[in-house]
Amino acid sequence: MRLHTTRRAPNPRRVHMFLAEKGLEIETVEVALDGVANRSGELLARSPFGRVPVLEFDDGRCLGETRAICAWIEGHHPEPNLMGSDVDERAFIEMHDRRAEFHLLLPIANWIRHGHPGLAPLEQPQFPDFATAQAGKLREFAQVFDAELATRPWWAGDRFSIADITAFCAIEFVRGLMRWQPGEQGLPNLQAWRDRVAARPSAKAGM
Incomplete structure (x- = not known):
């Protein structure tokens, strides 16, 4: 499992911060948001709008959108709870x-x-x-x-x-x-x- 991300941008940072609160680490792939690298075929194959973050699973599936990624993390690692206990x-x-x-x-x-x-x-x-x-x-x-x-x-x-x-x-x-x-x-x-x-x-x- 790998997280396609870029430093300092707010949405990828949300996922990094969420992971840190959980005490989790995920392999990362840095993507340059320069209008070129994020429009490459390689990223577009994982993210149709050329945006990060994207969580790539070992079976090839890719989960985009910050809150969806955080919901997946919360579901698999429920503590400490960050999205509501009931x-x-x-x-x-x-x-x-x-x-x-x-x-x-x-x-x-x-x-x-x-x-x-x-x-x-x-x-x-x-x-x-x-x-x-x-x-x-x-x-x-x-x-x-x-x-x-x-x-x-x-x-x-x-x-x-x-x-x-x-x-x-x-x-x-x-x-x-x-x-x-x-x-x-x-x-x-x-x-x-x-x-x-x-x-x-x-x-x-x-x-």
């Missing part, structure tokens, strides 16, 4: 994880892909006005998350979960490439939560 907790963790994907990671990715010159090989054409609009959406959504984190220590409740991993990898992505810091945006609860996650050993995975 149907109620699973539903609420998934809700918060989806919100982190759609209202945090997605606008961040759009802002960076259309606004950072280093991402031009991956996003042609880039639309600077769209990037500016997505940066505004990020500020809008981040204010909602900051208010919610005033009422609980972790993204989905009283304990660390996959939702924290998704949100953290999103924040670190924009922090690294756009120098966007929650504390500097007047979001103290989001900053304090980010710092709590950053103190975990798993936070260094996938860097």
Whole structure:
């Protein structure tokens, strides 16, 4: 079994962090996201959109999409639990994880892909006005998350979960490439939560 991945990108980092929380190691294959290597026939045979992460099984099957990979890992290695211990907790963790994907990671990715010159090989054409609009959406959504984190220590409740991993990898992505810091945006609860996650050993995975 091998994990096709790339360092620093948020979705592969989510899987690396998930594995680290489980105390697991998987053989990795590094893919350069340069607009060339990730469009090669070799990767496209495993991932039709040329994207990572992809978990390749020994029988040749390939599992793409970050949350699907994490669900497979959780099913085979249920402890420590990161996706919910019963149907109620699973539903609420998934809700918060989806919100982190759609209202945090997605606008961040759009802002960076259309606004950072280093991402031009991956996003042609880039639309600077769209990037500016997505940066505004990020500020809008981040204010909602900051208010919610005033009422609980972790993204989905009283304990660390996959939702924290998704949100953290999103924040670190924009922090690294756009120098966007929650504390500097007047979001103290989001900053304090980010710092709590950053103190975990798993936070260094996938860097």
